[in-house]
Amino acid sequence: MSQGLTPPAIPGSPPPGKELEPDQPKSIYLVSYPKIVFMYPTMIAAFLAGIFVWIAHEDDPRTHVVSALFMVLFTVNLVVFAFDFPRTTSLTLFFFMVAVIMALLLFFKFNDELLPFINKILRTYTPQANATFFLSISSALALIYLAVLINVQFDYWEVTPNELLHHHGVLSNLERYSSPNLKIDMEINDVFEYFLMRSGRLILHPSSEPRAIVLENVMRIKTKEALLMRMLGALQVQVRVGPRGGDSSVGT
Numbered sequence: 001m002s003q004g005l006t007p008p009a010i011p012g013s014p015p016p017g018k019e020l021e022p023d024q025p026k027s028i029y030l031v032s033y034p035k036i037v038f039m040y041p042t043m044i045a046a047f048l049a050g051i052f053v054w055i056a057h058e059d060d061p062r063t064h065v066v067s068a069l070f071m072v073l074f075t076v077n078l079v080v081f082a083f084d085f086p087r088t089t090s091l092t093l094f095f096f097m098v099a100v101i102m103a104l105l106l107f108f109k110f111n112d113e114l115l116p117f118i119n120k121i122l123r124t125y126t127p128q129a130n131a132t133f134f135l136s137i138s139s140a141l142a143l144i145y146l147a148v149l150i151n152v153q154f155d156y157w158e159v160t161p162n163e164l165l166h167h168h169g170v171l172s173n174l175e176r177y178s179s180p181n182l183k184i185d186m187e188i189n190d191v192f193e194y195f196l197m198r199s200g201r202l203i204l205h206p207s208s209e210p211r212a213i214v215l216e217n218v219m220r221i222k223t224k225e226a227l228l229m230r231m232l233g234a235l236q237v238q239v240r241v242g243p244r245g246g247d248s249s250v251g252t
Contacts, residue, residue: 028227030157030202032215035081036144038196042077043141045070050134067127070134072102084190157204157215161231164206177206182232185212186225193217 049070053063076098154172158165164177183205188194200221204213218224 026160028159028224028231030159030215030218030224031152032155032157033152033197033199033217033219034148035217037148037217038081038193039077039141040145041196042074043138043145045073046134046141047138049129050131050138053129053134054131064126064128067129070129071127080190080192080196085192086189157213159228159231164204178208179206179232181207183207184225184228186221188221194221198222 049066052066053060056062154170155168158167159179159182162179164179164182166175166177167173168175185203185205186200187203188200193199197217197219198221199217199219202215202218202221202224204215206213
């Protein structure tokens with residue numbers, strides 16, 4: 001009976017004893033999105049408001065309420081766009097202040113004898129917009145999002161067990177970095193943005209590069225981090241929540 005011979009290794013395959021697990025990804029794609037993606041609540045609200053005003057007609061008194069609600073949501077969305085809320089306590093404080101302001105406005109509106117000049121201002125504030133206005137805002141944001149989705153097809157990162165690849169440009173220019181001993185920092189600096197898109201910041205430190213690679217607004221940030229840990233295994237990942245949060249590292 002003849003002894004079996006060890007088959008030759010296939011180029012690109014893992015060495016014996018180091019086969020990839022069935023659920024281990026062969027590559028992970030990382031995309032950095034602009035902050036405009038966090039304006040999608042305004043796009044949805046403008047679309048719904050436009051449909052409502054179009055059905056109810058502009059002379060319906062309920063359109064004033066719809067317009068006011070749209071302005072409130074639009075303002076909150078702009079606050080999220082403009083400022084960072086690094087901790088849950090800051091987010092709670094923000095919602096508390098909004099609730100207090102709304103309660104005071106309603107209180108003065110239904111109590112004419114208290115501070116009549118404020119009640120006069122509230123009575124004269126009757127925002128109203130037609131369906132064309134709301135649908136124009138929704139359409140403009142939808143076109144911007146479409147342009148963003150097209151743009152990210154030509155600018156993204158790919159992580160493999162051996163390489164970190166940067167695909168960019170219409171002609172698919174490619175930059176290669178070594179992924180072994182790759183260090184990754186994950187930061188969630190804004191709980192509002194994480195709530196909206198599950199996004200955060202990834203900072204890649206290739207061992208062969210003196211400068212770090214910063215990827216802003218990476219969606220599904222914790223899922224991406226878990227996949228990177230599963231793929232590379234030996235890399236060290238530091239998770240920082242907020243600019244003053246403590247670091248915790250995991251490594252093998």
